[in-house]
Amino acid sequence: MRTLEVALGARSYPIRIGRGLLHDGSLVRPFLKTSRAVIVTNDVVGPLYLQRMQSALASVGVEAGATVLPDGEAHKDWPTLNLIFDDLLRARCERSTTLIALGGGVVGDMGGFAAACYQRGMPFIQVPTTLLSQVDSSVGGKTAINHPLGKNMIGAFYQPRLVLADIDTLDTLPDRELRAGLAEIIKYGLIRDLPFLEWLEANLERLLARETEALAEAIERSCANKAEVVAADETERGERALLNLGHTFGHAIEAGMGYGAWLHGEAVAAGTMMAAELSRQLGWLSHQDVERVESLFVRAGLPIRGPELSGERYLDLMASDKKVEGGQLRLVLLQKVGKAVIHAEAGQQAILAAIRQRSP
Amino acid sequence: MRTLEVALGARSYPIRIGRGLLHDGSLVRPFLKTSRAVIVTNDVVGPLYLQRMQSALASVGVEAGATVLPDGEAHKDWPTLNLIFDDLLRARCERSTTLIALGGGVVGDMGGFAAACYQRGMPFIQVPTTLLSQVDSSVGGKTAINHPLGKNMIGAFYQPRLVLADIDTLDTLPDRELRAGLAEIIKYGLIRDLPFLEWLEANLERLLARETEALAEAIERSCANKAEVVAADETERGERALLNLGHTFGHAIEAGMGYGAWLHGEAVAAGTMMAAELSRQLGWLSHQDVERVESLFVRAGLPIRGPELSGERYLDLMASDKKVEGGQLRLVLLQKVGKAVIHAEAGQQAILAAIRQRSP
Numbered sequence: 001m002r003t004l005e006v007a008l009g010a011r012s013y014p015i016r017i018g019r020g021l022l023h024d025g026s027l028v029r030p031f032l033k034t035s036r037a038v039i040v041t042n043d044v045v046g047p048l049y050l051q052r053m054q055s056a057l058a059s060v061g062v063e064a065g066a067t068v069l070p071d072g073e074a075h076k077d078w079p080t081l082n083l084i085f086d087d088l089l090r091a092r093c094e095r096s097t098t099l100i101a102l103g104g105g106v107v108g109d110m111g112g113f114a115a116a117c118y119q120r121g122m123p124f125i126q127v128p129t130t131l132l133s134q135v136d137s138s139v140g141g142k143t144a145i146n147h148p149l150g151k152n153m154i155g156a157f158y159q160p161r162l163v164l165a166d167i168d169t170l171d172t173l174p175d176r177e178l179r180a181g182l183a184e185i186i187k188y189g190l191i192r193d194l195p196f197l198e199w200l201e202a203n204l205e206r207l208l209a210r211e212t213e214a215l216a217e218a219i220e221r222s223c224a225n226k227a228e229v230v231a232a233d234e235t236e237r238g239e240r241a242l243l244n245l246g247h248t249f250g251h252a253i254e255a256g257m258g259y260g261a262w263l264h265g266e267a268v269a270a271g272t273m274m275a276a277e278l279s280r281q282l283g284w285l286s287h288q289d290v291e292r293v294e295s296l297f298v299r300a301g302l303p304i305r306g307p308e309l310s311g312e313r314y315l316d317l318m319a320s321d322k323k324v325e326g327g328q329l330r331l332v333l334l335q336k337v338g339k340a341v342i343h344a345e346a347g348q349q350a351i352l353a354a355i356r357q358r359s360p
Numbered sequence: 361m362r363t364l365e366v367a368l369g370a371r372s373y374p375i376r377i378g379r380g381l382l383h384d385g386s387l388v389r390p391f392l393k394t395s396r397a398v399i400v401t402n403d404v405v406g407p408l409y410l411q412r413m414q415s416a417l418a419s420v421g422v423e424a425g426a427t428v429l430p431d432g433e434a435h436k437d438w439p440t441l442n443l444i445f446d447d448l449l450r451a452r453c454e455r456s457t458t459l460i461a462l463g464g465g466v467v468g469d470m471g472g473f474a475a476a477c478y479q480r481g482m483p484f485i486q487v488p489t490t491l492l493s494q495v496d497s498s499v500g501g502k503t504a505i506n507h508p509l510g511k512n513m514i515g516a517f518y519q520p521r522l523v524l525a526d527i528d529t530l531d532t533l534p535d536r537e538l539r540a541g542l543a544e545i546i547k548y549g550l551i552r553d554l555p556f557l558e559w560l561e562a563n564l565e566r567l568l569a570r571e572t573e574a575l576a577e578a579i580e581r582s583c584a585n586k587a588e589v590v591a592a593d594e595t596e597r598g599e600r601a602l603l604n605l606g607h608t609f610g611h612a613i614e615a616g617m618g619y620g621a622w623l624h625g626e627a628v629a630a631g632t633m634m635a636a637e638l639s640r641q642l643g644w645l646s647h648q649d650v651e652r653v654e655s656l657f658v659r660a661g662l663p664i665r666g667p668e669l670s671g672e673r674y675l676d677l678m679a680s681d682k683k684v685e686g687g688q689l690r691l692v693l694l695q696k697v698g699k700a701v702i703h704a705e706a707g708q709q710a711i712l713a714a715i716r717q718r719s720p
Contacts, residue, residue: 034686078438089509094684117477119682120504120515121595144480149449155480156516235481322479324454326394 002220006139007231011159015139015223017216021166022052022127025060031162033096033123037064040084040111041102042071045129048172053102053127064100065091069107073259076106076146078154084114095119098161104130104177105137105264109155112143116158126160129169131181131215132265135188135222138163140230140240146259150320151251157235165223167215175301180265182207182300183246185218187272188225190293191242194338196221197296204299242340244323245332246272249306249355252317256309269302270358278346278354279334289337306359311352318351362580366499367591371519375499375583377576381526382412382487385420391522393456393483397424400444400471401462402431405489408532413462413487424460425451429467433619436466436506438514444474455479458521464490464537465497465624469515472503476518486520489529491541491575492625495548495582498523500590500600506619510680511611517595525583527575535661540625542567542660543606545578547632548585550653551602554698556581557656564659602700604683605692606632609666609715612677616669629662630718638706638714639694649697666719671712678711 001018021027028037037057041050046068057064067087069080088097099122101111108126115124128138144155170178182204189197199221200207206214226243233240249271253262262270276293279285294304306314323330329351330344361378381387388397397417401410406428417424427447429440448457459482461471468486475484488498504515530538542564549557559581560567566574586603593600609631613622622630636653639645654664666674683690689711690704 078442082438085507085514086509089507089513089680092680092684094686095682096685117514117516119513120502120517142480147445147449149446153449153479154445154477156477157480320449320452322455324452325456326454 002216004220004223004227006159006227008159008234013159013161013163015163015165015227017134017165017167017219017223019167019212021164022049022168023056025056025058025062027164028057028100028125028162029060029062031125032062032098034094034098035062036093037062037098037100038088038091038093039064039066039100039102040069040107040114041066042069042107044071045103045107049102049129049169053100069110073106073146073254073264076110076259078145081110081114081145084110085118088114088118093118093122095122098123098125100125100127102127102129103133104128105133108133108138109143109152110145112141112158112160113145113155116143116156121158124158124160126163128163128165130173131170131178131219132184134165134219135181136184136226138165139223139226141234151255151259152322165219167212167219170210170215176263178208178210179301180263183265183269183272183297183302185222186296186300187243187245187268188222190272190334190337191245191332191340192338193221193225196225197338201296204296208300241323241330241342242332245334245340246275248318248321248323248329248331249274249314251321252314253306253309255317256313257307262307266303269297270304270306273297273304274306274354274358275331275333277357278331278350281350281354282333282343284333284335285337292337304358306355308360311355314355315348315351362576364580364583364587366519366587368519368594373519373521373523375523375525375587377494377525377527377579377583379527379572381524382409382528383416385416385418385422387524388417388460388485388522389420389422391485392422392458394454394458395422396453397422397458397460398448398451398453399424399426399460399462400429400467400474401426402429402467404431405463405467409462409489409529413460429470433466433506433614433624436470436619438505441470441474441505444470445478448474448478453478453482455482458483458485460485460487462487462489463493464488465493468493468498469503469512470505472501472518472520473505473515476503476516481518484518484520486523488523488525490533491530491538492544494525494579495541496544496586498525499583499586501594511615511619512682525579527572527579530570530575537623538568538570539661540623543625543629543632543657543662545582546656546660547603547605547628548582550632550694550697551605551692551700552698553581553585556585557698561656564656568660601683601690601702602692605694605700606635608678608681608683608689608691609634609674611681612674613666613669615677616673617667622667626663629657630664630666633657633664634666634714634718635691635693637717638691638710641710641714642693642703644693644695645697652697664718666715668720671715674715675708675711
C-alpha cells in the first residue's frame with residue numbers, strides 16, 4: 001500500500017493506494033468519530049462493492065447504512081442529493097456520523113456536498129472506484145451538483161478525512177471509463193510534470209492492460225501532483241486553476257451534448273486539444289508539440305475532436321463557466337508541453353478558430 | 361454609527377449599527393470585489409427598502425440586480441433557494457460578484473447559504489432588517505434551509521464580509537416581530553451577561569417604544585456577546601452551543617406547529633421557560649429565578665408556555681435536533697441567571713415534566 005498526504009494544516013489527510021483496501025476495515029476505523037457511518041453509492045457500484053465495505057466495517061464494530069443513488073452524471077442534481085438528506089434524517093444521523101462515498105466522481109461529488117451541508121458539516125471519507133475519481137475528483141475537496149444552466153455550479157470546498165483508492169475496484173471498470181481516467185492522468189503531465197508525461201508515453205499500454213504496478217504508479221504520481229497544487233491553493237485563487245486544462249471547453253461539450261452523453265474525461269481530452277490548438281496559434285506550441293499531445297490521447301483511445309456543436313454554442317456555454325472574471329474568460333493554455341498558464345486575453349475569434357480546428 | 365468587529369482571522373468582519381446606513385453606498389463599496397452585486401430580499405421587505413439600497417449602490421457605481429423571494433419561514437426550502445441560483449446563473453453572475461441579503465433571518469439564512477454554494481462560494485453581505493436578525497442570525501455565519509424532517513438541517517458555516525444593521529428598518533417592523541427579537545436579546549443576558557440582563561430589566565419599555573438609543577445599545581451589546589462567542593468557537597464545537605438556550609425546545613415547537621405558525625423568537629421564549637423549569641428541577645434555579653425570567657418575557661409580550669403539543673411529540677422532534685450526540689440530547693440549561701451550561705444527563709422523565717409544567 002502506498003500513502004500520500006494532502007497537507008492542509010488541521011485538515012490534512014492521507015490518500016492510501018493499493019489492492020485489497022476495501023476488505024480492511026482497520027484502515028477506516030481510526031478516521032471515524034463514532035461507531036456509525038453511512039455509505040453513499042450508486043446502483044452500479046453498490047451491487048459490486050457495498051457488501052464488501054459493510055462487512056469490513058462490521059468487522060471493526062462499525063454499523064454502516066447505505067443510500068444507493070441512480071448512476072450517472074444526469075442524476076448529479078438536487079432531487080438525487082436530497083435522497084441522501086432524506087436517508088440521513090430518517091436514520092437520525094448525527095453530525096458526528098461519517099459519510100463514506102463509495103463510487104466514481106459523481107458519487108464522490110454528491111456524497112461530499114451532502115456531507116458539507118448536512119447539519120452544516122459531517123465527517124466524510126472518499127472511496128473512489130473509478131480511475132478518474134482515484135486520480136482527480138476524490139482528492140482536493142471540490143464537491144458539487146449540476147444546475148440545468150451549468151455544471152458543478154452549486155457546491156462547496158469540503159475536504160475528506162481519508163481517501164482510499166482500492167485498485168481492485170478498477171478490475172470491473174468498463175474500458176471506456178478507464179480511458180476517460182487516463183485523460184486526467186495525462187493532464188498532470190501536460191500542465192506541470194514533464195517526467196511523468198514521458199513515463200506515460202513509455203507505459204501507456206501497461207495502463208491499458210491494467211497492470212497493478214503501472215496503475216499504482218500512475219495513481220500515486222497523479223495524486224502527488226494534485227495534492228501539491230491543492231496544498232498551495234485550496235480554494236482556487238491561483239495555481240489550482242491550472243488543473244482545469246481543457247475543462248472550460250470540456251464543460252461546454254458536456255453541457256451542450258447533455259450530461260452523460262460524453263464522459264468527463266472524453267470531453268477533457270477533446271477540450272485539451274482545443275486548448276493545445278489555441279496555444280499553437282499563440283506561438284507557444286509547435287505543430288510537433290500538438291501532435292505529441294494528440295498521439296498520446298489517440299493511443300489512450302480518447303477523442304481528439306469535439307462533437308457536432310456550433311462555435312457560437314461553445315462560446316455561449318463557456319461564458320457561464322466558473323472561470324469567467326470581469327466578463328473575461330480565463331483559459332488554461334500550454335506555454336509549453338509540461339507547463340500550463342492562465343490566459344485571459346484570448347479573443348473570441350481566436351477561441352472560435354481553435355474550436356473549429358478541432359471540430360468534425 | 362457604532363462599529364464592532366467579529367474576530368475570525370482572515371475572515372474577520374465589521375458590524376455597523378446606526379440610522380440611515382441603507383442610504384449610504386460608501387459603507388458597502390469597500391467590501392465589494394467588483395462593481396457588481398445581487399440583492400436577495402423578499403416580497404415584504406423588498407417594496408420597502410430594495411430601491412433605497414439599489415440607489416445607494418448606484419450612487420457609488422455599483423449595479424445591483426435583485427431576487428425577490430416569497431416571505432416566511434415556510435419558504436425556507438430548496439425550491440425557494442433555487443430561485444436565487446436560477447437568477448444568479450441567468451444573470452451570469454461570477455464568483456466574484458457579491459450577494460447582499462436584505463431582510464430578516466430567513467432571507468439572511470437563505471442568501472448566505474446560496475452565497476456559500478454558488479460556484480462553491482461568492483462574497484456575501486448581511487443587511488438585516490428585523491430586530492431578531494440584527495442581534496442574532498446575521499452575525500456568526502450560520503446559514504441553512506429547512507428540511508421537512510428538521511429545521512436548519514441543510515446549511516453551511518459561511519461568514520459575511522460585512523453586517524449593516526440599519527435601525528431605520530425597525531420603524532416598519534410589526535410589533536409581534538419586534539417582540540420576537542427581544543427573546544434573543546434577553547437570551548444573551550441569561551446565558552452570559554448579567555449586567556446586560558439588568559440593563560434590559562431597567563430599559564425594556566424604551567425598547568418596546570423603539571427609542572433609537574436604547575435599540576442601538578441593545579443591538580450593540582447583543583452583537584458584542586455573539587461576536588465573542590463566535591470568535592472563540594466558530595463551528596460550534598463547544599461554547600457556541602450555549603447560544604441555543606431554549607432552541608431545542610423551541611425548534612420542536614416550530615416544527616410541531618408547522619414552520620411560520622410560531623415566530624422563532626416566540627418559540628425560543630417558551631423553550632427558554634422549559635429550560636428554566638428543568639434547571640429549577642435540577643436545583644440550579646430557585647422559584648424566584650424562574651419568575652424573574654418569566655416576568656421579563658411577560659413584559660416583552662412573549663409567550664411563557666408552549667402550544668398544545670404532546671410531550672411525546674416534543675421528545676420525538678427534539679431527538680432529531682442537531683444537538684444530539686451519541687444518542688444523548690445535549691440541552692442548554694441555566695446554572696444560574698446569567699450563566700448557561702450544556703447538560704447531557706437530563707433523563708426523559710425530567711424533560712417531559714419540564715415540558716408539561718410549561719404547556720397549556
